[in-house]
Amino acid sequence: MYSNWETVIGLEIHAQLSTNSKLFSGSSIAYGAEPNTQANEVDLALPGTLPVLNKEVMNLAARLGIALNATINKRSVFERKNYFYPDLPKGYQTSQLELPIVEHGELFISVNGEEKRIGVTRAHLEEDAGKSIHGAAEGCTGIDLNRAGTPLLEIVSEPELSSAAEAVAYMKKLHSLVQYIGICDGNMQEGSFRCDANVSVRPKGQEELGTRAEIKNINSFRFVEKAINYEIERQIDLIEDGGEVVQETRLYDAEKNETRSMRSKEEANDYRYFPCPDLLPVVIDDSFIDAVRGDMPELPDAKKARFVSDFGLSDEDAAQLTNSRPMADYFEAVVADGVEAKMAANWCNGELSAWLNKEEKDVAESPVSAAMLAGMCKRIADNTISNKIAKEVFEGMWNGEGDADAVIDAKGLKQITDTGAIEAMIDEIIANNAGQVEQYRAGKEKVFGFFVGQVMKATQGKANPAQVNQILKQKLAG
Amino acid sequence: MSLDIDAVKNIAHLARIDVSEKDLETYTKDLSNILDMVDQMNAVDVTGVEPLSNALDATQRLRADVVTETNKREALQANAPATEDGVFLVPRVIE
Numbered sequence: 001m002y003s004n005w006e007t008v009i010g011l012e013i014h015a016q017l018s019t020n021s022k023l024f025s026g027s028s029i030a031y032g033a034e035p036n037t038q039a040n041e042v043d044l045a046l047p048g049t050l051p052v053l054n055k056e057v058m059n060l061a062a063r064l065g066i067a068l069n070a071t072i073n074k075r076s077v078f079e080r081k082n083y084f085y086p087d088l089p090k091g092y093q094t095s096q097l098e099l100p101i102v103e104h105g106e107l108f109i110s111v112n113g114e115e116k117r118i119g120v121t122r123a124h125l126e127e128d129a130g131k132s133i134h135g136a137a138e139g140c141t142g143i144d145l146n147r148a149g150t151p152l153l154e155i156v157s158e159p160e161l162s163s164a165a166e167a168v169a170y171m172k173k174l175h176s177l178v179q180y181i182g183i184c185d186g187n188m189q190e191g192s193f194r195c196d197a198n199v200s201v202r203p204k205g206q207e208e209l210g211t212r213a214e215i216k217n218i219n220s221f222r223f224v225e226k227a228i229n230y231e232i233e234r235q236i237d238l239i240e241d242g243g244e245v246v247q248e249t250r251l252y253d254a255e256k257n258e259t260r261s262m263r264s265k266e267e268a269n270d271y272r273y274f275p276c277p278d279l280l281p282v283v284i285d286d287s288f289i290d291a292v293r294g295d296m297p298e299l300p301d302a303k304k305a306r307f308v309s310d311f312g313l314s315d316e317d318a319a320q321l322t323n324s325r326p327m328a329d330y331f332e333a334v335v336a337d338g339v340e341a342k343m344a345a346n347w348c349n350g351e352l353s354a355w356l357n358k359e360e361k362d363v364a365e366s367p368v369s370a371a372m373l374a375g376m377c378k379r380i381a382d383n384t385i386s387n388k389i390a391k392e393v394f395e396g397m398w399n400g401e402g403d404a405d406a407v408i409d410a411k412g413l414k415q416i417t418d419t420g421a422i423e424a425m426i427d428e429i430i431a432n433n434a435g436q437v438e439q440y441r442a443g444k445e446k447v448f449g450f451f452v453g454q455v456m457k458a459t460q461g462k463a464n465p466a467q468v469n470q471i472l473k474q475k476l477a478g
Numbered sequence: 479m480s481l482d483i484d485a486v487k488n489i490a491h492l493a494r495i496d497v498s499e500k501d502l503e504t505y506t507k508d509l510s511n512i513l514d515m516v517d518q519m520n521a522v523d524v525t526g527v528e529p530l531s532n533a534l535d536a537t538q539r540l541r542a543d544v545v546t547e548t549n550k551r552e553a554l555q556a557n558a559p560a561t562e563d564g565v566f567l568v569p570r571v572i573e
Contacts, residue, residue, distance in 0.1 A: 020545050025547065027545070028545045028547070034549075035563070035564040036554070036564050038547075039554070040550060044554060052540075054541060054543050055540035055543060056542075057543075058540065082492070084494055086566075132571060133565060134570070140570055141568050142563075142565035142567055144564075144566075280536055280538040282537065
């Protein structure tokens with residue numbers, strides 16, 4: 001029944017900018033400090049204080065503008081968004097409305113192998129609020145203002161996403177991009193990258209957009225997908241049952257997998273924006289933008305193309321490696337250490353990724369450094385160990401047993417390449433398995449695998465496979 | 479009169495200003511007068527005039543991204559009505 005409907009989704013993503021100090025004050029924005037130890041007079045909005053804009057945020061916002069192929073406004077204006085809440089000491093949030101720093105960008109996503117362009121309406125600078133701690137004391141709410149004034153970039157997409165899968169692809173792409181260009185640490189647990197989704201449905205073929213609901217603060221990729229899918233079904237069911245979608249803010253409850261109305265009062269949406277009289281228009285010039293452009297790191301799509309052309313990797317391998325900048329850097333470090341690119345890619349995308357996933361670690365936390373993996377790959381290349389044994393070596397390195405050579409020595413994993421030793425072993429096996437030898441010689445070539453297995457068993461997998469194959473063939477031929 | 483009494487009540491509520499019933503009519507009249515004046519200004523042809531967002535012909539100065547502040551929690555909470563374990567306490571906000 002859902003096939004007669006189409007979905008329209010727009011995302012608003014708040015990325016916390018990686019600065020040292022706040023948007024308008026010299027207080028630290030470091031995460032996890034004791035409550036209210038990083039909140040000064042400006043952050044507390046004491047009378048007589050005035051904001052002074054942090055120069056670095058202009059640099060970081062411009063970087064995003066360049067990465068999104070967007071317009072960077074040389075003149076931008078801060079406005080006041082007025083509402084009352086105890087964790088907003090000024091009674092307004094300083095934000096941008098009419099003249100945001102970034103407008104008219106684009107991001108390309110790929111879903112089921114198809115590329116799609118998603119417009120980015122705007123990205124504007126604004127400050128974060130403090131934190132409310134409910135139930136801090138009997139009948140009270142506690143207020144911690146450490147986060148108040150932390151610089152955010154709100155990145156607003158066009159309503160051009162048409163499924164939860166596209167929304168997740170867009171969010172992941174942007175998440176990777178902000179980390180690539182070093183403007184946000186992307187830490188979703190700490191709230192550095194948060195997402196609100198505007199979702200509406202309309203009958204297929206209808207031009208006019210349906211009424212949308214906004215789902216607030218969905219903080220993982222998985223929840224974005226589930227929340228949007230729930231919301232789509234809720235709206236379609238509602239309309240098909242003769243109801244109407246109400247424009248409202250809804251919260252996603254991950255435990256119940258449902259969205260529910262936030263019972264927000266109608267007037268709460270009347271923010272009475274006006275230009276902030278405490279802040280002059282911010283003007284930047286071409287030389288500022290040129291300097292930022294000159295400083296831009298390589299973007300994900302360009303890096304992927306380079307991995308394909310310079311290293312001869314497949315599209316899939318290159319895409320997987322460049323999904324995150326730390327992984328791409330790791331791979332390049334392994335290659336720079338003298339490892340053949342395809343081998344390095346296989347280990348990064350294979351064993352390394354598998355262990356990282358299994359233990360839910362980031363590349364940066366990998367117990368196996370790029371240098372250690374390179375050392376191991378060299379032992380494969382010089383035939384000290386086989387690919388199969390290398391997995392055991394990798395596991396040893398992962399578990400802190402030292403570098404590849406140390407693990408190989410300690411566990412006696414060195415490959416047997418002494419032709420004489422392998423020959424002796426094969427002679428013995430042939431002598432003990434006369435029946436199989438006869439079968440092989442009678443043309444049953446499958447039995448060859450049995451002999452390889454016997455040699456590997458006798459050597460605990462340490463015989464050089466290529467040598468074993470060659471010698472076995474000779475000897476069995478008789 | 480461009481505003482009615484309900485609009486003024488709503489504005490007062492949004493700004494968390496307690497306006498007594500007896501003053502409402504005066505405010506409605508005064509605020510309407512201001513808006514009428516804005517209407518007069520709106521009638522002026524401003525084709526080709528740059529919008530002015532600040533009366534000073536100046537632009538924002540920027541500061542370097544340096545942490546210059548140290549922990550002043552004790553001093554800044556000295557005149558707060560209620561604190562506990564470093565957080566400010568306010569009447570419970572119902573979610």
